[in-house]
Amino acid sequence: MTPLPPIREVIARHGLSASKALGQNFLLDEQLLDRIAAVPGDLKGRDVLEVGPGPGGLTRALLRAGAKVTAIEMDPRCLPALAELDAAFPNQLRVIQGNAMAIDPARLFFGPYSVVANLPYNVGTALFTGWLGGEAWPPQWQSLTLMFQQEVAQRIVAEPGTGAYGRLAILAQWRARAKLAMKVHRSAFTPPPKVMSAIVHVTPVPAPPGISxxxxxxxxxxxxxxxxxxxxxxxxxxxxxxxxxxxxxxxxxxxxxxxxxxxxxxxxxxxxxxx
Structure with missing residues (x-):
């Protein structure tokens, strides 16, 4: 594998800047990205869906871990940077330009897959509830490892009697296990968001019977x-x-x-x- 340049260099070379309209915040710390990629366990040879890869910071960590990554990116400015990763990791990366809200993952994979993503803030909750919803269970995905604003992450893992407990917690917990895997300081991002972030890891469990x-x-x-x-x-x-x-x-x-x-x-x- 050809050594990869630092992500900061890739961003500068391609003239990329995080788009507020697309909810983008780029992660540059490669050690942190490797830690995120390790949360779902051994990814070698596994199919992984990534939403909003941007310049490919998390993507390269997933590829280093041996995953076969399908990345959905809406921003055409990021495609050249992702193409470089495709060249560096032959036959491991598939990039789809489009809106993840309009793409059915079931059409992208023949078998089980995991989702690992630094979700765009503006669509993160909608994507999450979509993956958790529906009558069919267990789902095709094996796990969800997702970056959220820390406030949203706390609502997902909240316990009864707390101010954060509500519909999102029940949706995430009635037929899945949700845990807060790690917190991510705002300074890890470029540009730094106004709020802290956190990684949530969700795995499906058998659904209680007789419930729609x-x-x-x-x-x-x-x-x-x-x-x-x-x-x-x-x-x-x-x-x-x-x-x-x-x-x-x-x-x-x-x-x-x-x-x-x-x-x-x-x-x-x-x-x-x-x-």
């Missing part, structure tokens, strides 16, 4: 839509919800953030048509 993902979404939407109100008020508009609370012995004077993920899935199971 869409019904759970409706339950949490109702419960957290008026999160300061008691459940008897916030959930009265969802048919059967108050009866489900009574059946399960859940006090309707509680507020949504006090219910566990298990309690939310129990409510959704009672409201999901069976058979």
């Amino acid at each position: 993902a869409r019904m759970l979404e409706r339950v949490t939407e109702a419960a957290f839509g008026q999160r300061r109100k008691m459940l008897r008020q916030s959930m009265k508009g969802l048919p059967g919800a108050l009866d489900a609370l009574a059946t399960l012995g859940i006090d309707e004077t509680r507020r949504a953030e006090t219910l566990s993920v298990y309690e939310f899935t129990a409510i959704a199971r009672l409201l999901t048509p069976q058979g």
